[in-house]
Amino acid sequence: MSVYTSRNKTTKKLLIHLLLIAGALVMIAPFVWMVLTSLKSLGESTQVPPVILPTKYQWENYTHIFEMLPFLDFYWNTLITTVAKVIGQVFLCSLAAYAFARIEFPGRNALFILFLTVLMVPGQVFLLPQFMIMKELGWLNTLTALIVPGLFSAFGTFLLRQFFMSLPKELEEAAKLDGCNHFQIYWRIMLPLAKPGLIALAIFVALWSWNDLMWPLIVNSTPDKMPLSAGLAYLTGEHTNLTNYPILMAGSVLAIWPMIIVFIFLQKHFVEGITLTGSK
Numbered sequence: 001m002s003v004y005t006s007r008n009k010t011t012k013k014l015l016i017h018l019l020l021i022a023g024a025l026v027m028i029a030p031f032v033w034m035v036l037t038s039l040k041s042l043g044e045s046t047q048v049p050p051v052i053l054p055t056k057y058q059w060e061n062y063t064h065i066f067e068m069l070p071f072l073d074f075y076w077n078t079l080i081t082t083v084a085k086v087i088g089q090v091f092l093c094s095l096a097a098y099a100f101a102r103i104e105f106p107g108r109n110a111l112f113i114l115f116l117t118v119l120m121v122p123g124q125v126f127l128l129p130q131f132m133i134m135k136e137l138g139w140l141n142t143l144t145a146l147i148v149p150g151l152f153s154a155f156g157t158f159l160l161r162q163f164f165m166s167l168p169k170e171l172e173e174a175a176k177l178d179g180c181n182h183f184q185i186y187w188r189i190m191l192p193l194a195k196p197g198l199i200a201l202a203i204f205v206a207l208w209s210w211n212d213l214m215w216p217l218i219v220n221s222t223p224d225k226m227p228l229s230a231g232l233a234y235l236t237g238e239h240t241n242l243t244n245y246p247i248l249m250a251g252s253v254l255a256i257w258p259m260i261i262v263f264i265f266l267q268k269h270f271v272e273g274i275t276l277t278g279s280k
Helices: 003-038 061-068 071-102 108-120 123-137 143-150 154-165 169-177 182-193 195-211 214-219 228-235 245-277
Strands: none
Touching (some): 003 245, 061 245, 071 108, 071 143, 071 195, 071 228, 071 245, 123 143, 123 214, 182 195
């Protein structure tokens, strides 16, 4: 290999790393700004030109959030709804995905295409019908109204179907020779092998549920039944005379750290699940 070729490769790697670093800084900058704002006074947070570092770190902002709002209730509600949705979608979507991927039945492909049309419709279209259903069932202002509509999704079914289709058919045929039925094959063979795809779906559902704002504001009106995303909305100018940005940012910092930790520990499985899902 010539010196010229070696220098070209080194320069190319350097440029790629510089672009990646620049992209990472752009992504991290809003989070850094949020943390710094949470430690500022109200005057510093609205000052023009902006103040980057606070003159005195206002750590008490993180205690004020618990005095102004039932923040622990928000956390508990968010945790319950997120765990319920993750369990529901991982189980129900994987069942439907296995049926679409492995079980031959009349009209399977046509039904799956019809099923996928749900992904092409904006979610806002379903808000009114879902609200009317929750109202008729008497579930308004309950955690049930937050959980039930999110127990199943067309996206989760599509994601796991692609994963199941990438698994070798020989495993299924061997299990049938041993006398296993479809549910036994799904539960004992396919589900353990689909662990990366299940983790990827679980992370998607957890992020979506943790950040969901519109639906909780529609079906719930009492603060003790609000999740974090909707509960923090009480700190905005719509509900108070003045938006206290440091307190709002402190609440946001406390709200996002669980999802950051989850993604850090599961990012390897998440990337693996997405990669294998698109392999076929």
